[in-house]
Amino acid sequence: HRHLLGIKDLSPSDIELLLDRADDAVAISRQSEKKTSTLRGRTQINLFYEASTRTQSSFELAGKRLGADVMNMSVASSSVKKGETLIDTAMTLNAMRPDILVIRHASAGAAALLAQKVGCSVVNAGDGAHEHPTQALLDALTIRRAKGKIARLTVAICGDIGHSRVARSNILLLNALGARVRVVAPSTLLPAGISAMGVEVFNTMKEGLHGADVVMMLRLQRERMQGAFVPSVREYFRYYGLDAEKLKAARDDALVMHPGPMNRGVEIASEIADGPQSVIQEQVEMGVAVRMAVMEALLDPRRNPEGVAG
Numbered sequence: 421h422r423h424l425l426g427i428k429d430l431s432p433s434d435i436e437l438l439l440d441r442a443d444d445a446v447a448i449s450r451q452s453e454k455k456t457s458t459l460r461g462r463t464q465i466n467l468f469y470e471a472s473t474r475t476q477s478s479f480e481l482a483g484k485r486l487g488a489d490v491m492n493m494s495v496a497s498s499s500v501k502k503g504e505t506l507i508d509t510a511m512t513l514n515a516m517r518p519d520i521l522v523i524r525h526a527s528a529g530a531a532a533l534l535a536q537k538v539g540c541s542v543v544n545a546g547d548g549a550h551e552h553p554t555q556a557l558l559d560a561l562t563i564r565r566a567k568g569k570i571a572r573l574t575v576a577i578c579g580d581i582g583h584s585r586v587a588r589s590n591i592l593l594l595n596a597l598g599a600r601v602r603v604v605a606p607s608t609l610l611p612a613g614i615s616a617m618g619v620e621v622f623n624t625m626k627e628g629l630h631g632a633d634v635v636m637m638l639r640l641q642r643e644r645m646q647g648a649f650v651p652s653v654r655e656y657f658r659y660y661g662l663d664a665e666k667l668k669a670a671r672d673d674a675l676v677m678h679p680g681p682m683n684r685g686v687e688i689a690s691e692i693a694d695g696p697q698s699v700i701q702e703q704v705e706m707g708v709a710v711r712m713a714v715m716e717a718l719l720d721p722r723r724n725p726e727g728v729a730g
């Protein structure tokens with residue numbers, strides 16, 4: 421079975437193929453009749469151990485638009501609450517013969533572990549601070565549609581890089597497609613060895629945003645921080661929150677992105693989130709299209725990019 425566990429498994433041509441397919445899915449999603457029969461008769465199970473608004477709902481809609489039967493496992497009211505393990509839960513669902521299992525989990529490697537155990541395709545919808553591949557694909561689709569290309573664009577990824585699977589998947593994808601990737605954060609929010617990922621590192625927004633084509637803000641993940649370093653919201657916004665003044669350093673036509681959920685007034689000012697350069701709502705729309713493209717590539721043998729595999 422084919423899986424999508426991380427961007428690291430995809431070649432540049434796999435990525436481009438998925439984005440091309442997603443462009444078609446955008447067109448389908450903009451019609452009044454949105455349903456196709458590509459995955460008719462197939463069963464998709466969404467298994468989300470962490471909260472989600474965008475990812476879970478867009479995977480559900482994507483499956484439905486492809487004609488699949490979609491089941492959302494309600495983890496909060498499941499036997500996980502009685503102590504059932506991830507593997508036992510997955511094996512139980514696997515016995516019901518799904519074709520695709522979409523998993524979000526707080527542990528890095530959870531999706532890869534399931535892929536070894538179940539007899540269906542597995543899609544990683546976010547595993548700890550490791551990868552969130554469909555987020556990076558939808559971000560790339562948003563950029564490509566707005567700018568016409570990814571190669572040679574300067575993309576500044578700003579904020580809580582250390583806790584961010586979104587940052588990690590985006591760095592891998594943007595580098596694969598030839599963008600110039602920067603990360604902008606206080607050193608306390610940068611993971612060790614970040615430079616080895618092929619990014620330029622900046623500690624101030626003014627330097628990091630200078631001349632940028634894309635400014636990608638990240639949520640400050642305070643819930644993942646322990647004791648010692650939890651920045652005060654006021655200080656964080658002052659130095660790293662994206663407001664009109666800081667955005668001036670980027671190109672006038674720079675895109676402003678945020679994967680959501682946003683902390684307004686923490687990492688981004690409301691006037692910027694809702695302003696003319698923001699493509700945050702487009703990102704959400706592209707999320708459905710990219711997930712349609714991914715699931716179609718995994719399950720429809722006529723449309724399999726080579727590298728979409730575990």
Ligand code: CP
Pocket residue numbers: 471472473474475476546555679680681
């Ligand atoms: N961007 C993202 O993954 O959002 P959710 O946590 O709401 O799914």
